[in-house]
Amino acid sequence: xxxxxxIYVIGDAKAPQNNPITKKYSQFFLAxxxxxxxxxxxxxxCSSTIQLTNQFVKSLFIGRKIDDSLIEEAIRKRYHGSSQKxxxxxxxxxxxxxxxxxxxxxx
Numbered sequence: 001x002x003x004x005x006x007i008y009v010i011g012d013a014k015a016p017q018n019n020p021i022t023k024k025y026s027q028f029f030l031a032x033x034x035x036x037x038x039x040x041x042x043x044x045x046c047s048s049t050i051q052l053t054n055q056f057v058k059s060l061f062i063g064r065k066i067d068d069s070l071i072e073e074a075i076r077k078r079y080h081g082s083s084q085k086x087x088x089x090x091x092x093x094x095x096x097x098x099x100x101x102x103x104x105x106x107x
Contacts, residue, residue: 011094030090
């Protein structure tokens, strides 16, 4: 399904206590599959409780570069769920883990 140059990372963050995501998963998770040769995000999923949320989050990430500075802006402008801040933090965590994984491949 994914080529040999793809890397899978999961970023996590705390979601608000009153969020159904917190009740179901205890944290918010963002999973990304990234092509390490192009840095393109090729697949995405998050720990949402509603399928539409997951589809919308995919639309924010798939087709963009992992270091695209407009991702966080798009989240803030377009995603108005109660886990907005958690999504930003999970993205930052996933980006950090990706950069570590990619650096390990080149050493």
